[in-house]
Amino acid sequence: MISQAVLLVNLGSPDSPQEKDVRQYLKQFLMDPYVVDLPGWLRWLIVNCLVLPSRPKQSAEAYQSIWWPDGSPLVVLTQRLTDKLTKEVDCPVHFAMRYGEPAMEKEILQLAKTGIEELLLVPLYPHYAMSTVKTCIEEARRVLAKHHLSLKVRLHPVFFGHEQYISALEEVTKPYIEKPFDHLLFSYHGLPERHLRKDDPTGSYCLSKPDCCQQPHQAHQTCYRAQVYKTAELLTNKLGLKEEQYSVAFQSRLGRDKWLTPYTSERLVELAQQGVKRLLVICPSFVADCLETLEEIGMQGKEAFIEAGGESLTLVPCLNDDAEWVGVLTDWLKQSWDHYPQLDKM
Numbered sequence: 001m002i003s004q005a006v007l008l009v010n011l012g013s014p015d016s017p018q019e020k021d022v023r024q025y026l027k028q029f030l031m032d033p034y035v036v037d038l039p040g041w042l043r044w045l046i047v048n049c050l051v052l053p054s055r056p057k058q059s060a061e062a063y064q065s066i067w068w069p070d071g072s073p074l075v076v077l078t079q080r081l082t083d084k085l086t087k088e089v090d091c092p093v094h095f096a097m098r099y100g101e102p103a104m105e106k107e108i109l110q111l112a113k114t115g116i117e118e119l120l121l122v123p124l125y126p127h128y129a130m131s132t133v134k135t136c137i138e139e140a141r142r143v144l145a146k147h148h149l150s151l152k153v154r155l156h157p158v159f160f161g162h163e164q165y166i167s168a169l170e171e172v173t174k175p176y177i178e179k180p181f182d183h184l185l186f187s188y189h190g191l192p193e194r195h196l197r198k199d200d201p202t203g204s205y206c207l208s209k210p211d212c213c214q215q216p217h218q219a220h221q222t223c224y225r226a227q228v229y230k231t232a233e234l235l236t237n238k239l240g241l242k243e244e245q246y247s248v249a250f251q252s253r254l255g256r257d258k259w260l261t262p263y264t265s266e267r268l269v270e271l272a273q274q275g276v277k278r279l280l281v282i283c284p285s286f287v288a289d290c291l292e293t294l295e296e297i298g299m300q301g302k303e304a305f306i307e308a309g310g311e312s313l314t315l316v317p318c319l320n321d322d323a324e325w326v327g328v329l330t331d332w333l334k335q336s337w338d339h340y341p342q343l344d345k346m
């Protein structure tokens with residue numbers, strides 16, 4: 001039997017909600033070439049001259065409004081999930097964050113020192129994007145090369161359409177749709193449209209026509225938009241919702257580029273103006289509640305919706321450390337890992 005370990009990876013948070021820690025975190029995050037995918041000198045200029053002078057103060061206030069006594073909700077919830085999985089799975093289960101602490105480098109090194117031979121990297125993102133999954137893969141590759149580690153690293157694939165993932169989402173959503181509501185909004189984290197084109201393996205399919213994501217195509221293996229629409233379609237089918245009962249929008253736009261549309265901020269106002277009073281919002285691009293769900297939707301979004309004439313905005317919680325989700329991950333981790341691709345063969 002070879003010795004194995006699991007490393008769950010999520011995005012990460014600042015060390016504290018203080019402005020100086022938020023600045024350091026934003027700097028590391030936004031200097032990542034898979035996030036701000038511009039030539040190095042231009043990225044440096046934008047991050048240092050446009051973002052860092054003002055954003056840390058604004059983001060720190062947002063973080064302060066959702067921070068928990070034991071830390072950032074994203075980190076605390078990922079820790080709780082890890083603790084529950086540790087009790088179910090026979091090998092060590094650790095978690096790391098792509099930005100901030102616990103850093104991927106530290107966790108991979110710590111596991112390598114225990115003498116494990118095989119590591120399963122599980123990016124906690126249902127949908128592929130270069131700013132999430134790809135950057136985790138590249139960071140793992142960098143760490144392996146830097147420390148000359150001969151560890152076999154396998155990658156858990158994205159799970160946007162996996163039946164068990166959809167069932168876990170159904171379980172957390174059901175109690176909310178059983179009460180009266182007018183509309184369910186799927187609010188996914190947005191991306192610059194350019195990222196979709198860059199990741200398109202055919203080089204020409206993504207965004208070539210308005211309904212490109214609705215036609216089956218090999219480009220969808222890395223098409224974030226096609227994948228998020230698939231999650232919405234599968235979940236609403238399971239919940240038995242009609243097309244007019246739900247819609248999809250994209251949140252958290254940053255900068256002046258064109259991001260995926262429609263924007264959540266605009267859609268919330270539109271829905272209120274169309275007469276929607278009781279709105280449910282679900283955010284399936286996040287597996288754990290975080291700044292983007294608790295503050296952007298649960299606070300700012302709610303205020304905007306009510307100001308535009310809506311009556312209530314209810315946020316459906318993320319999967320977090322929900323028992324059904326723990327069961328699904330346990331199943332995936334206990335299966336044979338042979339079919340998970342090896343990083344050095346990808």
Ligand SMILES: C=CC1=C(C)c2cc3[nH]c(cc4nc(cc5[nH]c(cc1n2)c(C)c5CCC(=O)O)C(CCC(=O)O)=C4C)c(C)c3C=C
Nearest residue numbers: 011012013035059074129131132189254285286290291292
């Ligand atoms: C779920 C997938 C995510 C994608 C895709 C993503 C892309 C992306 N994000 C930014 C910029 C920011 N995102 C921020 C916070 C944040 N983003 C995600 C996830 C995705 N990002 C999460 C889970 C969080 C919350 C972290 C937490 O601590 O709770 C932030 C920081 C906060 C702020 O200042 O608004 C920024 C900045 C870009 C540019 C991008 C794609 C190019």
Ligand SMILES: [Fe+2]
Nearest residue numbers: 011189252292
């Ligand atoms: Fe983000």
Ligand SMILES: [Fe+2]
Nearest residue numbers: 206213223226
């Ligand atoms: Fe597409």
